[in-house]
Amino acid sequence: MSILQAIKGPAAPVVDGTDGDCGPQDIRLGLTSSTFGPEERTAMIEVIDTGMLTMGRHVREFEERFAGYIGGKYALMVNSGSSANLVAVASLFFRKEKPLKRGDTVIVPCVSWATTFYPLHQYGLKLKFVDIDLETLNYDIESLKKAVTPDVKMIVAVSILGNPCRFDEITGICKENDIILFEDNCESMGAKFNGRYTGTFGLIGTFSTFYSHHISTIEGGLILTDDYEIYCLCKSLRNHGWTRDQGPESPIYRTKEDDFFEAYRFILPGYNVRATELQGAVGKEQLKKLDGFLKIRRQNAEYFKELFKDDRRFIIQKEVGESSWFSFTMIVRPESGLNRKQVLRVLKNAGIEHRIITGSNMLRHDVVEYFDYENTGSGNADTAHDYGFFVGNHPVDIRDKIDYLYESLKSVQGATV
Numbered sequence: 154m155s156i157l158q159a160i161k162g163p164a165a166p167v168v169d170g171t172d173g174d175c176g177p178q179d180i181r182l183g184l185t186s187s188t189f190g191p192e193e194r195t196a197m198i199e200v201i202d203t204g205m206l207t208m209g210r211h212v213r214e215f216e217e218r219f220a221g222y223i224g225g226k227y228a229l230m231v232n233s234g235s236s237a238n239l240v241a242v243a244s245l246f247f248r249k250e251k252p253l254k255r256g257d258t259v260i261v262p263c264v265s266w267a268t269t270f271y272p273l274h275q276y277g278l279k280l281k282f283v284d285i286d287l288e289t290l291n292y293d294i295e296s297l298k299k300a301v302t303p304d305v306k307m308i309v310a311v312s313i314l315g316n317p318c319r320f321d322e323i324t325g326i327c328k329e330n331d332i333i334l335f336e337d338n339c340e341s342m343g344a345k346f347n348g349r350y351t352g353t354f355g356l357i358g359t360f361s362t363f364y365s366h367h368i369s370t371i372e373g374g375l376i377l378t379d380d381y382e383i384y385c386l387c388k389s390l391r392n393h394g395w396t397r398d399q400g401p402e403s404p405i406y407r408t409k410e411d412d413f414f415e416a417y418r419f420i421l422p423g424y425n426v427r428a429t430e431l432q433g434a435v436g437k438e439q440l441k442k443l444d445g446f447l448k449i450r451r452q453n454a455e456y457f458k459e460l461f462k463d464d465r466r467f468i469i470q471k472e473v474g475e476s477s478w479f480s481f482t483m484i485v486r487p488e489s490g491l492n493r494k495q496v497l498r499v500l501k502n503a504g505i506e507h508r509i510i511t512g513s514n515m516l517r518h519d520v521v522e523y524f525d526y527e528n529t530g531s532g533n534a535d536t537a538h539d540y541g542f543f544v545g546n547h548p549v550d551i552r553d554k555i556d557y558l559y560e561s562l563k564s565v566q567g568a569t570v
């Protein structure tokens with residue numbers, strides 16, 4: 154079998170399923186779908202044919218194009234969104250001015266993905282959990298304001314499932330209190346708030362290009378910043394903590410005379426979380442398609458919103474700014490009399506994949522026993538945890554499948570339908 158055939162494999166289904174919960178029958182609406190076409194295949198074959206597979210030109214070009222697209226000065230590609238968070242958090246400990254220190258307090262939302270929190274814990278920060286707004290699923294702004302105390306050095310803002318945070322409020326809070334804003338934008342590539350892309354509001358923004366996200370490099374992630382020192386620190390940290398690729402203008406070290414040692418000089422306790430040229434080349438192709446993907450995701454979302462807007466049984470995600478609509482969240486209204494288990498059974502029998510909202514309430518996961526943390530209130534996060542779920546959105550027209558979702562859910566009885 155040729156390499157091309159091996160990569161090509163069977164034609165990707167329009168809407169396939171991966172990690173969702175569904176019955177044994179055919180999946181009618183999955184959580185994820187492949188967005189790879191002939192362009193990505195050709196790009197990968199071309200890279201393989203050059204024999205230059207490790208991080209190089211394609212990764213660099215993808216980074217430059219990504220920074221240009223989103224509107225940031227410097228982008229760095231790594232092997233996942235989780236690694237982007239890890240490297241970005243680490244960099245803040247090595248800045249010359251006002252570095253983070255072990256024991257500093259960082260505000261985090263109760264609902265996010267596990268690897269939003271892990272690097273913060275791993276670097277010895279104290280996590281101060283703040284509740285979410287049940288409609289937007291992002292920070293409840295009043296709770297966030299109350300949580301800001303003099304010991305808070307950073308706020309991690311996570312725009313959940315494509316929906317931008319209230320960055321007008323959050324940037325104001327950060328400015329007023331001299332707090333670093335860190336954006337974990339791994340779920341919201343392409344979203345905008347006040348006409349500006351999410352991921353550009355903080356000192357650092359992180360992105361994921363995992364298979365099921367807005368663009369895919371199979372696995373992958375990016376760090377975006379306008380701060381040259383942070384960029385140089387991240388560049389070293391992603392790559393063994395060495396000086397290679399720093400360039401003569403780098404503010405994080407001074408070149409020494411001896412070229413022999415200079416080629417392998419280690420300055421930071423870093424990682425190897427590099428991306429490959431295959432991922433860089435595929436990233437460039439996917440980026441060309443992002444506008445089109447977003448347009449279709451939003452078209453699907455308009456249809457979903459219209460269908461469910463009067464259905465009082467569910468809280469559907471309220472859009473802030475321009476969401477990039479990762480998925481469609483639904484929270485069974487506790488007062489509706491519906492039972493989520495019953496709803497999920499209907500979905501399962503209908504072949505509609507579904508799952509928890511991001512990581513749901515992180516405070517309800519066993520792993521928090523390892524964290525140094527404080528809970529400032531998590532009532533809404535608990536509701537999302539106990540009553541919520543999401544179904545997939547896709548960069549292809551799924552309006553007929555949204556109809557099918559609607560019809561399937563019609564049969565579920567509730568007190569206030």
Ligand SMILES: Cc1ncc(COP(=O)(O)O)c(C=O)c1O
Nearest residue numbers: 233234235266269339340361363
């Ligand atoms: C908010 C958030 N942060 C970080 C990540 C990690 O990204 P990755 O899966 O690329 O490691 C995810 C993954 O979905 C996420 O949703």
